[in-house]
Amino acid sequence: MKIGVIGTGTIASAVITGIANDGHQIVVSNRNAAKSEHLKTTFPHIEIADNQSVIDASDVIFLGTTVDVAGSVLSALTFRPDQSIISFMAGISSEQISTLIAPAEFTATMIPFPSIAQGNSPVLVRPQSMLVESLFGTANTVFSFDTSNQMEAYLTAQAVLSPALKLTEVAADWLGDRTGDTATADQFLRLLLGSTLSSSPLSDALADLNTPCGLNAELREHLAEQGGYKALRTGLDRLERRLAGTTE
Numbered sequence: 001m002k003i004g005v006i007g008t009g010t011i012a013s014a015v016i017t018g019i020a021n022d023g024h025q026i027v028v029s030n031r032n033a034a035k036s037e038h039l040k041t042t043f044p045h046i047e048i049a050d051n052q053s054v055i056d057a058s059d060v061i062f063l064g065t066t067v068d069v070a071g072s073v074l075s076a077l078t079f080r081p082d083q084s085i086i087s088f089m090a091g092i093s094s095e096q097i098s099t100l101i102a103p104a105e106f107t108a109t110m111i112p113f114p115s116i117a118q119g120n121s122p123v124l125v126r127p128q129s130m131l132v133e134s135l136f137g138t139a140n141t142v143f144s145f146d147t148s149n150q151m152e153a154y155l156t157a158q159a160v161l162s163p164a165l166k167l168t169e170v171a172a173d174w175l176g177d178r179t180g181d182t183a184t185a186d187q188f189l190r191l192l193l194g195s196t197l198s199s200s201p202l203s204d205a206l207a208d209l210n211t212p213c214g215l216n217a218e219l220r221e222h223l224a225e226q227g228g229y230k231a232l233r234t235g236l237d238r239l240e241r242r243l244a245g246t247t248e
Contacts, residue, residue: 001059009037014114018116026045061085066089067089081105084102087109088110093148108129
C-alpha cells in the first residue's frame with residue numbers, strides 16, 4: 001500500500017516500525033525531524049516530506065498528530081475522495097475528523113501501543129475495519145468496538161500498565177538493593193511477569209498463586225489492606241469520567 005503518516009511521535013514511529021518491512025511505500029511527515037530521520041536511517045525505503053506531499057503520495061493516511069493541533073494541521077491540507085484515513089487520536093470524534101479530512105473517507109480510530117513495533121501487541125479500533133485488520137492483524141491482536149463507550153472503557157483500563165510497571169520497578173529496586181545487581185533483578189521480574197501473564201487468564205494465574213500463607217498471597221493481602229486496589233478502582237473511575245468529558 002501507499003501509506004502516509006502525519007505526525008511522527010513515539011506512537012506513530014512504533015506503528016511505522018511494525019509495518020516497515022511489509023513491502024509498503026511509506027512517506028512520513030517532517031514535523032518531528034529527529035524521529036523522521038531515525039526512521040529513514042533505519043528503513044532506507046521510507047521517505048520524508050512536508051504534510052501536503054505526504055497526502056499527495058498516499059492512499060492510506062495515518063493521523064498521528066495530537067488533538068490540540070489536529071484542527072490547524074489538517075484544515076490546511078487537501079485530501080482526495082479515494083483516500084482512507086486512520087486516526088491514532090483519542091479525544092476527538094469521528095465526526096470532527098471526517099469534517100477535517102473531507103472529501104477523504106474516515107476509516108477508523110485506532111489506538112496502538114508502543115509494543116506494536118515488535119508485534120504481539122493489542123490494537124484498539126472503532127469501528128471494525130478490514131483495512132486495520134489487514135495491516136496489523138497478522139502480527140498483533142485487534143480488538144474492535146461498536147460504540148465509543150466500549151472503546152473508552154478499554155482506553156481507561158489500559159492505564160493500569162504504568163502502575164503495574166512501577167510496582168515491578170519498585171520490586172526490582174528492592175531486590176537490587178539486596179543483591180547488588182539491579183539489572184539482573186529487572187530481567188528476572190520481567191521474565192516472571194511476562195511468562196505468567198502469557199500462560200493463562202488472570203483468574204487462573206491468581207488462583208495458582210493463592211497458596212495459604214504463601215508469599216504471593218501475603219503481599220497481595222497487604223496491598224489490599226493498604227487500600228491499593230480500592231485506589232486503583234477509584235483512579236479508573238476518575239479516568240473514565242475524564243474520557244467521557246464530565247467534570248468532577
